[in-house]
Amino acid sequence: MQERYSGTQQALHWATLVLFLVQLWTYPAIARTHHAPHLGVPIEPLDLVLHQIHALSGGIILLFVGLRLWLRFRHPIAAPSFPMAYFAKISNLTHIGIYTVLILLPITGFLKMYIISIAGPVHVILTRVLYALIVLHIGGALVHVIIWRDGLLERMGIKLPFQRAALKQFRNIQQ
Ligand code: HEM
Ligand code: HEM
Numbered sequence: 001m002q003e004r005y006s007g008t009q010q011a012l013h014w015a016t017l018v019l020f021l022v023q024l025w026t027y028p029a030i031a032r033t034h035h036a037p038h039l040g041v042p043i044e045p046l047d048l049v050l051h052q053i054h055a056l057s058g059g060i061i062l063l064f065v066g067l068r069l070w071l072r073f074r075h076p077i078a079a080p081s082f083p084m085a086y087f088a089k090i091s092n093l094t095h096i097g098i099y100t101v102l103i104l105l106p107i108t109g110f111l112k113m114y115i116i117s118i119a120g121p122v123h124v125i126l127t128r129v130l131y132a133l134i135v136l137h138i139g140g141a142l143v144h145v146i147i148w149r150d151g152l153l154e155r156m157g158i159k160l161p162f163q164r165a166a167l168k169q170f171r172n173i174q175q
Pocket of ligand 1: 020023024027030031054055056057058059061062101102105106107108109110111112113119120121123124127
């Protein structure tokens with residue numbers, strides 16, 4: 001069992017963060033292209049490009065999620081240590097939630113764009129669920145870094161100063 005994510009897993013995690021930011025950057029162009037005909041103004045060519053980038057980047061996120069789940073299944077990772085068992089449950093549920101939403105978002109986005117417009121509001125609701133999960137996820141990471149100082153981020157390739165044990169606890173789990 002691995003005690004940290006492999007280089008490939010780390011790269012896929014941080015690349016997904018970048019692609020998520022690309023989604024936030026490109027989505028306003030979608031609304032502009034939809035509203036332009038109603039407002040009687042021409043659609044900006046750049047907005048059409050951003051629209052396509054949104055769809056492409058969403059598709060890549062889905063591909064990365066597939067790869068990450070496959071890697072995770074093939075190479076199990078030791079659970080990090082938590083002072084209380086229910087924190088481990090919250091962490092697990094948050095990760096499962098993020099993966100689920102990252103699968104449903106590209107599906108509903110694709111449906112809205114090419115097949116059925118009712119998928120649009122579902123896509124929008126899913127983005128709100130994703131925001132909440134990401135706030136929980138980053139909040140949890142901050143608790144690890146600032147309060148427990150247990151070196152958790154090292155498992156995702158980020159080595160920070162002032163961490164108490166830096167992976168030692170994870171090694172203890174193994175012994
Ligand atoms: C994980 C991947 C994705 C994320 C994080 C994401 C994120 C977003 C966000 C934040 C919005 C704006 C929601 C709002 O109005 O407040 C949006 C809208 C939209 N996205 Fe995505 N998206 C993803 C994948 C996709 C894909 C793959 C497609 C198309 C193939 C797509 C098509 C759309 C469309 C058509 C809208 C407008 C929905 C509407 O207003 O009815 N998205 N997306
Ligand atoms: C500053 C931002 C972020 C930080 C510091 C961060 C940090 C981490 C860390 C340290 C882990 C490993 C947790 C463990 O060892 O159990 C992790 C896992 C994970 N992160 Fe993030 N993350 C960030 C942003 C994101 C974003 C934006 C997403 C999704 C769009 C995301 C999705 C995930 C998922 C799904 C896992 C579970 C990986 C697995 O076990 O397969 N993270 N993150």
